[in-house]
Every structure is written in structure tokens, then in C-alpha cells.
Amino acid sequence: MKGKRAKYLIAGVIILGALAGLVYSGVKESMVYFYTPSELTEKAEAVRGKALRVGGMVEEGSVRWDAQQLLLTFALTDGRSTVPVRHRGTAPDLFKEGAGAVVEGTWAPEGYLRSSTIMAKHSEEYKAPKNPETLETKKSLFKSLLKEEKPKP
Amino acid sequence: MISTLGHFVLFLGLGVSLYATAAAVYGARAGREDWLASSRNAVLALFCLITVAMFLLEYALITSDFSLRYVANNSTRGSLTRYKIAGLWGSLEGSLLLWAWLQALFSALVVAHHGDRHRSVLPYAQAVLLGITAFFLLVMTFAVNPFATLVPAPLDGRGLNPLLEVTDMLVHPLLLYLGYVGFSVPFAFAMAALITGRLSEEWLKITRRWTVVAWLFLTGGIFYGGWWSYRTLGWGGYWAWDPVENASFMPWLIATAFIHSVMIQERKRMLKVWNLLLITLTFSLVIFGTFLTRSGILASVHAFSDGPVGALFLGFLALVLLFSLSLIAYRADRLKSHGEMDSMVSRESTFLLNNVLLVGICFTVFLGTVFPLLTEAIRGAKISVGTPYFNRVSVPLGLALLLLMGIGPLIAWERASLNNLRRNFLAPAIVAVAGAALLFALGVRQAEALLVFLCGFFVIGTIAFEFIMATRTRVRTTGESLLAAFAVLLLKSRRRYGGLIVHLGVVIAIIGIAVSSAYKVEREATLKLNERMEIGPYAIELKDLKAGEQPTHVLVSATLTVFKDGKPLTELRPGQRFYPNQQTPFASVDARYRWDEDLYTILSSFERDGSSATIKAMINPMIAWIWIGGCVIVLGVIVAVLPERRLAMLALRAKAQVA
Numbered sequence: 001m002k003g004k005r006a007k008y009l010i011a012g013v014i015i016l017g018a019l020a021g022l023v024y025s026g027v028k029e030s031m032v033y034f035y036t037p038s039e040l041t042e043k044a045e046a047v048r049g050k051a052l053r054v055g056g057m058v059e060e061g062s063v064r065w066d067a068q069q070l071l072l073t074f075a076l077t078d079g080r081s082t083v084p085v086r087h088r089g090t091a092p093d094l095f096k097e098g099a100g101a102v103v104e105g106t107w108a109p110e111g112y113l114r115s116s117t118i119m120a121k122h123s124e125e126y127k128a129p130k131n132p133e134t135l136e137t138k139k140s141l142f143k144s145l146l147k148e149e150k151p152k153p
Numbered sequence: 154m155i156s157t158l159g160h161f162v163l164f165l166g167l168g169v170s171l172y173a174t175a176a177a178v179y180g181a182r183a184g185r186e187d188w189l190a191s192s193r194n195a196v197l198a199l200f201c202l203i204t205v206a207m208f209l210l211e212y213a214l215i216t217s218d219f220s221l222r223y224v225a226n227n228s229t230r231g232s233l234t235r236y237k238i239a240g241l242w243g244s245l246e247g248s249l250l251l252w253a254w255l256q257a258l259f260s261a262l263v264v265a266h267h268g269d270r271h272r273s274v275l276p277y278a279q280a281v282l283l284g285i286t287a288f289f290l291l292v293m294t295f296a297v298n299p300f301a302t303l304v305p306a307p308l309d310g311r312g313l314n315p316l317l318e319v320t321d322m323l324v325h326p327l328l329l330y331l332g333y334v335g336f337s338v339p340f341a342f343a344m345a346a347l348i349t350g351r352l353s354e355e356w357l358k359i360t361r362r363w364t365v366v367a368w369l370f371l372t373g374g375i376f377y378g379g380w381w382s383y384r385t386l387g388w389g390g391y392w393a394w395d396p397v398e399n400a401s402f403m404p405w406l407i408a409t410a411f412i413h414s415v416m417i418q419e420r421k422r423m424l425k426v427w428n429l430l431l432i433t434l435t436f437s438l439v440i441f442g443t444f445l446t447r448s449g450i451l452a453s454v455h456a457f458s459d460g461p462v463g464a465l466f467l468g469f470l471a472l473v474l475l476f477s478l479s480l481i482a483y484r485a486d487r488l489k490s491h492g493e494m495d496s497m498v499s500r501e502s503t504f505l506l507n508n509v510l511l512v513g514i515c516f517t518v519f520l521g522t523v524f525p526l527l528t529e530a531i532r533g534a535k536i537s538v539g540t541p542y543f544n545r546v547s548v549p550l551g552l553a554l555l556l557l558m559g560i561g562p563l564i565a566w567e568r569a570s571l572n573n574l575r576r577n578f579l580a581p582a583i584v585a586v587a588g589a590a591l592l593f594a595l596g597v598r599q600a601e602a603l604l605v606f607l608c609g610f611f612v613i614g615t616i617a618f619e620f621i622m623a624t625r626t627r628v629r630t631t632g633e634s635l636l637a638a639f640a641v642l643l644l645k646s647r648r649r650y651g652g653l654i655v656h657l658g659v660v661i662a663i664i665g666i667a668v669s670s671a672y673k674v675e676r677e678a679t680l681k682l683n684e685r686m687e688i689g690p691y692a693i694e695l696k697d698l699k700a701g702e703q704p705t706h707v708l709v710s711a712t713l714t715v716f717k718d719g720k721p722l723t724e725l726r727p728g729q730r731f732y733p734n735q736q737t738p739f740a741s742v743d744a745r746y747r748w749d750e751d752l753y754t755i756l757s758s759f760e761r762d763g764s765s766a767t768i769k770a771m772i773n774p775m776i777a778w779i780w781i782g783g784c785v786i787v788l789g790v791i792v793a794v795l796p797e798r799r800l801a802m803l804a805l806r807a808k809a810q811v812a
Contacts, residue, residue, distance in 0.1 A: 008494060015506075019513045022546050023520060030542040034525065034535035053537065065758065067679040067767055089677055090757035090767060093387065096737050104539070120737075138707045138731050144762050145700035145709060 094120035159300035229312030246299035277345035328374030335367025376783035387740025400442030581614025651793025662782025
């Protein structure tokens, strides 16, 4: 009776130990620090090469897209400091200038954030648009593409 | 008008629910049948009241009454009626109302179904269910009123997020809510068992079907959510370990552990405290998940906005935990196990290990989800762990669970003899090793995928052998035809064979997950018109880029011709949807879905002069197996919970036909 209980106890300890080890190594391997652009600017040298996340606002007028190189460049700001970002590939749906975004990547020695993932945030709060758009105003954006839609003979 | 009426009905409902709770408790304590009857009537009245409130809000949504803030936020004139209806669960206030309605519906069903049976526990279970409903009504009457007005009423509402204007929006949230609310029933009966001290297996037997049905809805909701995400959100994935996804996954894990461990209690009268803890934990995790997603405490793509609701849910969670844990402590002396473990090589031990693993996975997911909160509280630095953490931790635990799925249902109770082990597991093990070796020879080298196949084949082997052996024995003893014997067998022990079918579904889904993540191919390129990109055996050529007007948006789409081995195969049209008043576009994915592999394309960006477009293409091998596995799981659960009598009749009829 006593021996049986001890056996289960030992098995339990082993399983829990393995679980703890798994969690510990998992956390250690994939731990990512979160910084604001100002914090990153302060610690840039210390965190070089480490995985990190930077959250801020996509600076107005900073977004450049090079379609041939598939290179997206923009700047993240928190109002005090600004961090340049380079991202291979396209941005997610909700990414836009003036909106919040979190970038995951590493700090490159050349002084920019090498992004591996962009997470765009959007707000659920309702704000009445200043200039309400209609379908027509949206359509006017794509005039050149709409023209191609000729009725086929 | 609607606003005042709706708010009044909610207040009335709060009063009725509080009265009914008190009446049920008093009636049960004083043995007053009239009070119990009155409480039962009040449950039905409560259901009617919340139904009225829900219809009022739906009426306002459908008729676009923008004097209600909620309608202005979640509905727009131009929407189809079905999306106006779906506005009810489009954001916080409405989804609370829906939740309260489902909670009242389940209370009414419990009262109607169990009626006069289980006299001793039912009133208390009823009181717990009513108390939960009262909490939701309290939140709506005092904190976030779905019937709040907006002055002046805008001309048009904002509408749902365009991502949500798809038919899936009519299915996925409802399935999840049904699952969440469903678990309150076994929780309520567990509390009733603790309060009355009737701690035998009675409450498990009463709630067995409720639990499995709630599990079915939750499982269906999770799978459906993945499928929805894969088909419409333009990133080619189905699961991101997002806090909101984790919030649904955690109660699922614990509920799965519960469904397994109750079998031990039913058979061996052990693990009584453990089962009470599991169901308490399941329900608490449902509330915790609601707290996570409603409080805005974690940044997540689909979290709702913050407000006082977070604090209220946290308080409610604390109350639930305090209430149930002190009850368990209070009854500790009556919760002694009657049986005990005999051997480590037994079904009991296997199930115990299964429970430890499921709870372990839940714990690691919990830790990963709240990690940023923990580190910020302790060290002041925000540290998060992403997908790599979750995958790294859950893959080995999941593999161990997969292996147990093969062993658990077949290993002998109490103590498995060497003979039992050999008879049940030797053949499946040989099949598994042979199958994995064959795949290795065919060039499968990815370690995780090979391990999944090895364990998966083993499980499928044990299930197949079980079905074959049992059918053969029956044919030999009764002389029935093979098919009839199989059907009768399935019907006679529905719970067992339904469970095995569920396991089969899980294996199929896990194989899909493993292969699609190990052998995924992804490429992105900017193509000029008539230019090609290669991916795997496919070549994709950009033929056209054009914009077109749709009822609610402008769609810019690329026409791609897909070639396989040089021959034209199909045409795909990925695009971007531009909605008025939405500054960013929404992806409109197009893919060639096949059972063996999907070719998935996304239009990532394009030039407005139509000269070029950036296309992201992916090959997702065997991803369809995940959805097929989900369907098999649903099928298995249905087999397991079908009503006995009706089935017996069907079986008799089938037998008569065969004869």
C-alpha cells in the first residue's frame, strides 16, 4: 500500500518535472521583450541581435513600398523617439500610417529594426468619420483599373 | 421607446432571476413544494423575458434604429438582413444579451427535461444556473446597457467589421457560446451535489449527456473558427495562439480531461475531488476567457474594447472559485475514494496520465497567454512568448496524448496482463512501425511528421482491430451478417464506439496539422502582366488585374492562371476588398482546395495602373484533413449521444429487414 503510493508519487514528480523543464526551455527559447521606440533607442546597443517586439504608431508619411524588392520600410514612433523598420514582404490588412502596429524582429547593427512579423492593431471604438465616404469615392481611387472592365464582345 | 422597454425588461429579468434563485433554495431547504413549483415557473418566465429583450434588440437592428448606440455601432442600412441579425453578437453588449438568453434557455431546458426527477439536487442546480443568469443581467442593467441611446441618432450606422460580414459569422460564435453556456449545466449539478452532500455518481449520470453536447459545440466552434480563419483571413493559417483562441482552447482541454476522468469515477468510484475540480476549472476558464477577451487587458486582434466589464468578470470569477472551492473543502470528508489504483499498467493509470497531460497543456497555454501580464507585474518589463513557445511545448505533450489515445480505450482495467497487452497492441504496433517505415522509405524525413504518423497509425490500428475483433465475435456467436453485426455493435455500446470514432477524427486532424505545418511551401513575388512565378509543381501567371463594383465594396482582383507540369490547371482570383469608411483593404483569398493539398493565393499589393501585382502563394499539403477530422469528431459524438430508445427501435427494424 505504502509502496504503491510512493510509486505514483515518484511518477507524478517525474511528469511534473518534465513539464516544468519543457515550459522553462520553451519560455527561454521564445521569450520576446517588448519595447516602446524610446526604450529601444536607449537600449539599442544592449539588445542587438535579440528577438524583440516594438509597439508604436506608424509614422505619417514614412511608409515606402518597393514592389520589385518586396521591401517595406516605415518608421514606428511613440511621439518621443522614432525607429526605422525594414520588412521583407507585404504588410497585414490593418496596417496603415497613423495606426498602431507591433513589429517583431531584431535590431540590426546598421541601425534599423529588421522585422519578421508585423501585427497591426485596430480600434473597436466607434468614431464618426470626418468625411464620410461612399462607394463612389472608393471607386474613384481605382479609376484606372475600372476602365479595363470593358464588356467583352 | 425600445430603449426604455428593453432596459425595463432586463431589470424585470434581474428581479425574476433573483426571486427564482431564492425560491429554489428556500423551497428545497424547507421542503416546500409550492415554492419549488413557483421557482420552476419563474425559470420559464425568465426565459420568456430575456427572449423579449433579445427580440427587441434584434428588431432595432433589423429596422436600423440608430437611436440605439449598439445598433449604430454594429449595423448599417446597406447590410443584408442576416448580417443585421448577426450584429447581436458583433460586440460586447449584444453578446452579453445573447449569453444571458442562452443561459436562461439552458436553465429552462434543464427544468423541463429533468422536471420532477432528481428532486433533491435539481433545485440547487437550478439556483446556480439562475445565479449565473442573474450575473449577466446585472452586468447589462448596471454596467453595459445594450439598450443605451445615442443622441442625436446618426443617419447611418458603422456596421460590422467587414471581416465579420460572412456567413461564418452566423455559425462560429453561436457554436462557441453554446459550448460555453453548456458547461454551466454540469457545473451547476456538481455544485448541487456538494451543497446537498449527495456526492455519489448521481450528478455525473444526470449531466453526462449535457457535458458531451457542450463539448461537441465547443469542439465544433473551435474547428469552425480555424476553417473560417483559413478561408477568409489572408494569412493562410488557421490558428495563431491568439489570446482569444487560447481562451476557447483552455476550457476545451479541461473539459476533455473531465469527460475521460468521469469514466474512472463511474467505474471505480475514485477521483471524486478531481472531477469536481475539473468541472469547476472548466467553468472558471470559460469566465476567465470572457474576462480576457472583454477586458482589453491583452492586445488581441479580436478582443473587444475595455470598460468596467473586465473588473466585473474578474470579480465573478473570484466568486465562482471561492464558492466552489470552499464547498469542496467543506465536503472533503465525504469525498474519500472508494477504490484505489492497482497497477500502473492499467486503464485507470492511462486515463490519469491523459488527465495530467491535458491539464499540463492547459497550464502551459495559460502561462503563455498571461505571460506578458505576469512579467510586467513582477519585473516591470513586458515580455511575451509567441507561437514558437506554444508549438514547442504543446507538440511533445500532444504526441504523448496521441499515443495514449491508442492505449487507453483497450488496455485492461485494474491490471493489464502481458497477454492482454500482446493481444491488443502487438498487431497495431507492427502496423504502425511498418507504416512509418514505408513513409520513411518514400522520403518523409521530417521527425515530427514521422512521429505523428507512427502514433497515428498505432491509434488507427487499435481502433480498427477493436472493430474487427468485436464484429467477428458477434458474427460467430449470433450468425448475423457482417454489416448487421457491425451496426448492432455500434448501437449497443454507442458510448464506447462513438468515443473511438471521435479518437479517429482527432488522429486525422492531428495528421493534417502535422503535415500541413511541416511541408508548407510559401512564396511571394511581384509579377508584371503575363509574368510567371514557380511554386512546387505549379506555375502561376498573372493574366489580368481589374477593379469591379460590388454591392458593399470595391473589389480589386487579379486573375491568375495556374499551370501544373506545364499544363493549364485552373484559374484563381485573389483580391482586395475596399469598403467605404475603412482605410485599409481586406483580403479576398482564392484557393484550389483539394483533399491532398491546397494551392492558396493572396493578392498582397498591386499597382493602380494595373501593370503589376504582388502575389503570395502557398502550398498547404493535407490541410483538408483537419476539417475532415473535425467532421469525423462531430459524427462520433453524435453516435455517442443519440437517444437510446430511438436507436434500439432503428436497430430492431434493421434486424427485421435483414431477417
